[in-house]
Amino acid sequence: MxxxxxxxxxxxxxxxxxxxxxxxxxxxxxxxxxxxxxxxxxxxxxxxxxxxxxxxxxxxxxxxxxxxxxxxxxxxxxxxxxxxxxxxxxxxxxxxxxxxxxxxxxxxxxxxxxxxxxxxxxxxxxxxxxxxxxxxxxxxxxxxxxxxxxxxxxxQNVRANEDPAFCEYLMKIGNGTEQFIGRDKIKIPSSFIIPCPDEDISLDALFQSVYPDLTCFGNDPYSLMSRAILTTKNEIADEINSILIDRFPGESKCYVSFDEPLNSN
Known part of the structure; x- marks a missing residue:
């Protein structure tokens, strides 16, 4: 394998x-x-x-x-x-x-x-x-x-070479060697956690951590490809996308695409 x-x-x-x-x-x-x-x-x-x-x-x-x-x-x-x-x-x-x-x-x-x-x-x-x-x-x-x-x-996890601590943590979880709390829970290190006094403040802190300066992506959009916010549900992803799109600098534009099959059969 x-x-x-x-x-x-x-x-x-x-x-x-x-x-x-x-x-x-x-x-x-x-x-x-x-x-x-x-x-x-x-x-x-x-x-x-x-x-x-x-x-x-x-x-x-x-x-x-x-x-x-x-x-x-x-x-x-x-x-x-x-x-x-x-x-x-x-x-x-x-x-x-x-x-x-x-x-x-x-x-x-x-x-x-x-x-x-x-x-x-x-x-x-x-x-x-x-x-x-x-x-x-x-x-x-x-x-x-x-x-x-x-x-x-x-x-060897090549992508995680720049963050060996996180890589080691993931490997311990995957290998089942990370210390358990109770029967089936593990402790997430405090360095991985964003404080959550309330939903709005925690979201702002998350955005700032992942996308500290949205203006820089205008000159280098490919740097966005190495950043992502993962969620458990599609509706939460849609909500986060909407918030982030509204925060991008510049005027938003909508392009409508219409596709048609070459053979309708």
Missing amino acids: LASNFINFLYKCLLATVRSKKWIALATASSGIAASILPGGRTAHSTFKIPIDGDNKYVCNIGKRTAEATLLKKCRLILWDEASMANHWAIESVDTTLRDIMDTDQIFGGKVVVFGGDFRQTLPVIRYGKKEDFIEASLVKSPSIWPNIQRLKLV
Whole structure:
């Protein structure tokens, strides 16, 4: 399993190397956002025709005489990003399908399959499930797949090199070595916390911490790309966006876009 902030660079190099030899390399991901980053990427559910609501009964809807089966026969490499988010039943169904298409008992039909993911992040989502349900559904609990995977680990967080204390703190949380308070709570260091006497004052302090001078972004808008405020709900993100947009210097302008399909069918 591979996990790193710069794993996409490795993905692109791997895909480009295979495709430069005129071979077929399929780029898939468990989520649509991750798939959109990969060159020619599609979701695993779309690529392998996996039902969205499998409920432990995943079956790939690919017949042996279909165009999808022909593509899978010809491909040399399958890359699956965010595999740590996929239910192992879905991955096992792909394994079964490839064995059937290739008429072999080799794992994944003898294809080279590269999984990427970080089990410190989001695990498979089980409706109304508990922590143990998420773990049980993850790839590490697959008796037929996980023992046959060669695992590679990338351990250096290049993006966090400038903040080693925060990087070390995150690694302790991910590895389960950070000290717990009670059963399942951890203490956030005071240096990471913005005082919150009330909502307006705390928001102002947060904005000042992340975007200390909005006027400087007019000359260098790309510096905005390294800054972000994450929220738990979309409505809170919309509220923060509106407040920040109102604070940007200059006159606001609205550009309306109208798109039309080339073929209405």
